[in-house]
Amino acid sequence: MFGLFSIRPRAIGSSGLFNQIRKASSKRWQARQQKDQFTREAAVQGLKSRAAFKLLQVAVSRTQPNGRVLGVDIIPAQPPKGVSTIQGNFLAPEIQEYIQDFLRNPNRGRPRQPGAIDDASSSLLEPADVAEADAARPDDAKMERTVDVVLSDMSAPWYQTSGFWKRSLSNPYHRMMNTSGNNFRDHAGSMDLCNAALQFSSKVLKAGGHFVCKFYQGAEDKELEKQLKDMFQRVHRLKPESSRSVRLVHIPQNSTDHRLNKRN
Numbered sequence: 001m002f003g004l005f006s007i008r009p010r011a012i013g014s015s016g017l018f019n020q021i022r023k024a025s026s027k028r029w030q031a032r033q034q035k036d037q038f039t040r041e042a043a044v045q046g047l048k049s050r051a052a053f054k055l056l057q058v059a060v061s062r063t064q065p066n067g068r069v070l071g072v073d074i075i076p077a078q079p080p081k082g083v084s085t086i087q088g089n090f091l092a093p094e095i096q097e098y099i100q101d102f103l104r105n106p107n108r109g110r111p112r113q114p115g116a117i118d119d120a121s122s123s124l125l126e127p128a129d130v131a132e133a134d135a136a137r138p139d140d141a142k143m144e145r146t147v148d149v150v151l152s153d154m155s156a157p158w159y160q161t162s163g164f165w166k167r168s169l170s171n172p173y174h175r176m177m178n179t180s181g182n183n184f185r186d187h188a189g190s191m192d193l194c195n196a197a198l199q200f201s202s203k204v205l206k207a208g209g210h211f212v213c214k215f216y217q218g219a220e221d222k223e224l225e226k227q228l229k230d231m232f233q234r235v236h237r238l239k240p241e242s243s244r245s246v247r248l249v250h251i252p253q254n255s256t257d258h259r260l261n262k263r264n
């Protein structure tokens with residue numbers, strides 16, 4: 001866990017002791033952030049936050065020049081250059097449909113000619129190049145599986161407890177905390193999000209694609225791992241050095257053993 005105390009909205013501001021505990025916790029968190037080499041490195045490299053160090057901006061640099069990166073978040077977040085974003089609840093079916101619509105249009109999220117409108121003629125790439133870049137096999141294109149990597153580090157946002165003065169979109173982490181402090185609750189929430197991401201991957205991931213998700217450990221993670229092993233050829237469970245306590249599952253798919261494709 002991230003070392004935050006469990007803070008329930010009803011208790012906020014209602015007790016002096018509670019406020020003292022919260023301030024002490026926040027000071028400890030700030031001190032640890034300052035010491036954290038990844039936080040410092042992210043700042044040195046001009047990355048938006050410790051989390052961003054691990055993900056979005058790295059994703060952009062890894063997919064240049066022809067890739068596209070789409071971020072989805074329930075809170076408004078200003079995307080780094082080169083990233084498209086959708087604000088919405090990933091657990092809502094209509095948001096997933098909206099994301100699929102975005103993916104279906106190979107020109108969305110790609111550089112546009114100055115003055116061009118967002119239609120099939122607006123891409124810098126020829127339509128044939130785009131189709132080739134997006135689909136590993138004709139089957140994938142037919143099934144609308146055009147995604148190489150699904151990466152989820154979603155964790156349930158909890159109620160705002162501080163930083164009410166901060167009104168910019170550029171750093172929502174000042175306003176939201178990402179764990180409740182209650183291990184069971186964090187684990188259950190992260191399992192829901194991982195399962196939703198996995199289900200979504202089965203619709204959009206092309207053969208040979210990868211699925212990576214972050215989760216909080218707990219009773220249900222074995223079941224998630226079992227599902228992953230059923231669906232993918234290889235499953236790795238790891239805790240990167242840059243992560244304080246959260247585990248990642250990294251699942252490279254092999255195009256010769258894409259069981260998701262075999263089922264369809």
Ligand SMILES: C[S@@+](CC[C@H](N)C(=O)[O-])C[C@H]1O[C@@H](n2cnc3c(N)ncnc32)[C@H](O)[C@@H]1O
Nearest residue numbers: 051052055056073074075089090154155156157
């Ligand atoms: C650890 S942060 C990830 C930050 C992001 N990867 C980045 O690089 O800036 C977890 C994020 O998951 C988002 N999240 C939690 N539940 C969500 C949901 N149901 N739908 C979409 N996003 C969600 C939170 O708002 C939070 O920003």
